[in-house]
Amino acid sequence: MxxxxxxxxxxxxxxxxxxxxxxxxxxxxxxxxxxxxxxxxxxxxxxxxxxxxxxxxxPALIAAAHAQLDRLTLTSRAFIHDHFAEFCHRLAELTGQDLVLPMNTGAEAVESAVKVARKWGYQVKGVPAGRARIIVAANNFHGRTTTIVSFSTDSDARDDYGPYTPGFAVVPFGDLDALADAIDEHTVAVLLEPIQGEAGVIVPPDGYLAGVRQLCTANNVLFLADEIQSGLGRTGYTFAVDHDGVQPDMHILGKALGGGIVPVSAVAASRSVLGVLKPGQHGSTFGGNPLACAVAIEVVKLLEKGxxxxxxxxxxxxxxxxxxxxxxxxxxxxxxxxxxxxxxxxxxxxxxxxxxxxxxxxxxxxxxxxxxxxxxxxxxxxxxxxxxxxxxxxxxxxxxxxxxx
Known part of the structure; x- marks a missing residue:
């Protein structure tokens, strides 16, 4: 043909x-x-x-990609390559977190966040097996995998893909009272976009993110900030949560992290959160590959300058x-x-x-x-x-x- x-x-x-x-x-x-x-x-x-x-x-990102293409593109996580530690270290410092889990797509990063939050809930918080709940906001957009569309309120994204994954509660975005009422002893995390992109670039009311942080701290619940669209300089700060002086328990990153060249995503969190993962329990063949890390290092360097x-x-x-x-x-x-x-x-x-x-x-x-x-x-x-x-x-x-x- x-x-x-x-x-x-x-x-x-x-x-x-x-x-x-x-x-x-x-x-x-x-x-x-x-x-x-x-x-x-x-x-x-x-x-x-x-x-x-x-x-x-x-130019800086293209140069990094070209240089890496001439050296090494993939090892899988079976081995460590020479850019891996630098990328994780730089991103951990940029986010103010201890550990980084590199993945590929934004949806993959959100799936990783959901899995880690549930595992943390069982192993650290002591939630009974199979009872973990994650609270999300109405009109959210976190990706299109089966689990993620299970807690979507967008009929185009959700309809005809069931049966849906349980374990999620949906509350109105920006409503602290509704969020407080939804938290119970089985709640392990609150997953939010600091600014909702797909919904129409919805900015929450003043004090909302600080209130989410306070509720999560008071109830021993993780605050997971999906900064895939809103992060990495988009809103005038490195992260959208920075407008409110808030530090989430986990940053979920993607999109711009790959510099528009390769898919790169990551979750960054404290050692007490990401430390629940042990070898063989979660992975990705291409996550944190040499080409991705070479480009993402340059992305972080660009952001470090402000x-x-x-x-x-x-x-x-x-x-x-x-x-x-x-x-x-x-x-x-x-x-x-x-x-x-x-x-x-x-x-x-x-x-x-x-x-x-x-x-x-x-x-x-x-x-x-x-x-x-x-x-x-x-x-x-x-x-x-x-x-x-x-x-x-x-x-x-x-x-x-x-x-x-």
Whole structure:
């Protein structure tokens, strides 16, 4: 069979339709920009759902990957390679934790967190076997594995995948009273996104995360912070929990940790928590592989300088000021922190999908969520003129709704 250059039609013909991508076929990228197969350039304001926090093909990250490809790519965890200890050490220091468990995908990191929390509950807290409970928030998004969708409240993610894994309780996000009422003697953990991404970049009320920390401490319950989308500079701090001065019992990381090059995820926690794992009880063939560690070390180095956190805070303030000025002019609400925003489009004007398609026609790539909401998450390397370019195009789109597709 002769293969022709990829097109939207080819993708629809040969792949399962588990995504609804915008009709663009990207061939190359650099920094904040991507170029399609026809040579048209677009400003990427989604950044791989935060996987590309440092932009496309960041020179330091690409150099690390190239150098490692010439040396060693995989050993499996049967052996120790020469980057493994440095990666774990640097990430432990970045998170303020003792130990790191490297994995690959975000969902794999969340599954690891669930398993470790349950094991800690049985071995350390003394919960009776098979009775451990984990409390999660409504409208959460932690991945799409069978266990994770078992505690999803999104019908698209959950329906028709049962029977579902038991052991989870769902409470409203941001409601400390509901959380307190849900905790019982069998509760081993509270698993939360500090800011809910897929739900529309939902920021919790002031004091909520500090209250979660207090409740968990008072009840000997682990606080598991899923920072897969919100972490690593996205919100103007290294982690979204840093806005509230909160230290979780476990950081769950992914996406940007791989620098937009390879899948890298990890959980980081104290020795008393991750120390419950013994050899053979949990693993991943590719978790913490040499290529992944080489790239992730450079990612951590970039974050250690604080430059990207500062850029996110400063440019994020400009972005939110501009977006908020458009409320009442086609936008009904804006939420978020740093270079991350959920923008609710007036549904009488257009849907989120129509807005995303119109912006694509204007050379800006974003993606809708939950009908009328756009998520903006430009790379942290974006410049102020580039950000203005994107926001100018959004304003044009709002003022010319007849141009939607």
């Amino acid at each position: 002769k293969l022709t250059p990829s097109s939207v039609a080819d993708a629809q013909r040969w792949t399962a339709h588990n995504y609804h991508p915008l009709p663009v076929v990207i061939a190359s990228a650099e920094g904040s920009w991507v170029t399609d197969v026809d040579g048209k350039r677009y400003l990427d304001c989604l950044a791989g759902y935060s996987a590309l926090n440092f932009g496309h093909r960041h 430059e990207y956190q500062q850029r996110s805070a400063e440019l994020g303030a400009l972005m939110h000021a501009r977006l908020n000025s458009l409320v009442g002019q086609g936008i009904t609400a804006v939420r978020g922190r740093g270079l991350w925003a959920g923008v609710d489009i007036d549904p009488s004007l257009m849907t989120g999908r129509q807005a995303a398609e119109a912006l694509m026609a204007h050379g800006v790539l974003v993606k809708e969520t939950h009908g009328s909401t756009l998520r903006l998450a430009p790379p942290l390397v974006i410049t102020e003129p580039e950000l203005d370019f994107a926001l100018d195009r959004l304003e044009t789109t709002l003022h010319q709704p007849s141009g939607r597709s």
